[in-house]
Amino acid sequence: xxxxxxxxxxxxxxxxxxxxxxxxxxxxxxxxxxxxxxxxxxxxxxxxxxxxxxxxxxxxxxxxxxxxxxxxxxxxxxxxxxxxxxxxxxxxxxxxxxxxxxxxxxxxxxxxxx
Amino acid sequence: xxxxxxxxxxxxxxxxxxxxxxxxxxxxxxxxxxxxxxxxxxxxxxxxxxxxxxxxxxxxxxxxxxxxxxxxxxxxxxxxxxxxxxxxxxxxxxxxxxxxxxxxxxxxxxxxxxxxx
Numbered sequence: 001x002x003x004x005x006x007x008x009x010x011x012x013x014x015x016x017x018x019x020x021x022x023x024x025x026x027x028x029x030x031x032x033x034x035x036x037x038x039x040x041x042x043x044x045x046x047x048x049x050x051x052x053x054x055x056x057x058x059x060x061x062x063x064x065x066x067x068x069x070x071x072x073x074x075x076x077x078x079x080x081x082x083x084x085x086x087x088x089x090x091x092x093x094x095x096x097x098x099x100x101x102x103x104x105x106x107x108x109x110x111x112x113x114x
Numbered sequence: 115x116x117x118x119x120x121x122x123x124x125x126x127x128x129x130x131x132x133x134x135x136x137x138x139x140x141x142x143x144x145x146x147x148x149x150x151x152x153x154x155x156x157x158x159x160x161x162x163x164x165x166x167x168x169x170x171x172x173x174x175x176x177x178x179x180x181x182x183x184x185x186x187x188x189x190x191x192x193x194x195x196x197x198x199x200x201x202x203x204x205x206x207x208x209x210x211x212x213x214x215x216x217x218x219x220x221x222x223x224x225x226x227x228x229x230x231x
Contacts (some may be wrong), residue, residue: 034220043224044158044207090157094220101213102148102220104157 002027013081014113021076021108023091026028033074034092034102035065036057044090050074059083082114116142118210127198127230135193135226137208143188146212149181152205152225162204164191170201186216 007022025031035047055067063067065076072090091105127133145166148159162183163171165188170183182194191210195202208223216220219229 010118044222045221046221049219073144100146101160102209103160104150106157109155 001092002031002095002103004091004103004105006089006091006108007016008108010109010111011012012111012113015081015083017112019076019078019081019085019110021089021091021110022094023067023074023076023105024072025091025093025103027072027093027095030095030096031065032094034063034064035059035074035076036092036104037087037092038090039087047076047089062088081110081112084110086110086112116210116212116219118208118221118222118223120208120226122123124227125225125229127228129230130197131200132194133195133198133228134177135195135206135208135228137191137193137210137223139212139221141190142210144191144212145188146211147185147191147214148209148211148220149183149191150207150209151192152207154205157209161193170205195228198228203228203230 003026005024005070030048036044037047048057049114050057051069058064063078067074088107088109090107092102094100094102119138122138130218147164149161152158161176164183164185172178185191205227207225209220211220
């Protein structure tokens with residue numbers, strides 16, 4: 001079974017600071033990778049996803065993530081955060097095999113101070 | 115884009131009663147839907163995978179007789195929490211997976227906060 005690990009549980013930043021959230025997964029086969037964001041009081045929204053091709057994926061709201069296969073990592077980055085980026089971020093993995101169950105990491109709560 | 119509607123958003127029920135939560139894909143067909151449970155300040159834990167026209171597949175440790183899942187059509191899955199107890203209080207989230215078209219991927223409902231008193 002696959003597992004997903006997010007290294008930081010809480011991150012506090014000031015506006016305009018750069019953000020990087022770590023995500024590592026364990027699974028023997030090929031996977032699809034996702035980052036979701038959950039703003040306070042709202043449902044999960046997809047930030048970006050990687051299925052194949054260019055390992056550097058650009059998503060919405062200025063976020064990007066890089067898939068490094070050798071490190072089983074899919075770290076999320078944003079060069080300059082805004083107060084509105086305050087949210088919880090979840091990395092998720094699903095095997096490309098039949099079933100495609102999505103497994104989530106523990107989440108990282110990001111607080112951006114104005 | 116893909117939209118998944120989940121109802122109700124909040125429900126309070128008495129211990130021992132049953133509660134039904136609906137999950138609908140509004141603009142796409144979803145042969146597979148997923149039900150998650152999210153505890154406070156924790157991640158989403160997959161409870162079961164719901165397949166249209168067949169029995170749901172439950173994750174280890176999830177009681178299938180307690181959490182009844184029905185996926186009667188390509189756009190509707192329901193989760194019924196039977197004989198609810200206070201420990202069932204949680205945030206339940208459904209997800210529908212589109213396998214073709216521009217909305218390929220997983221779309222999440224807005225969640226249902228269940229409080230059992």
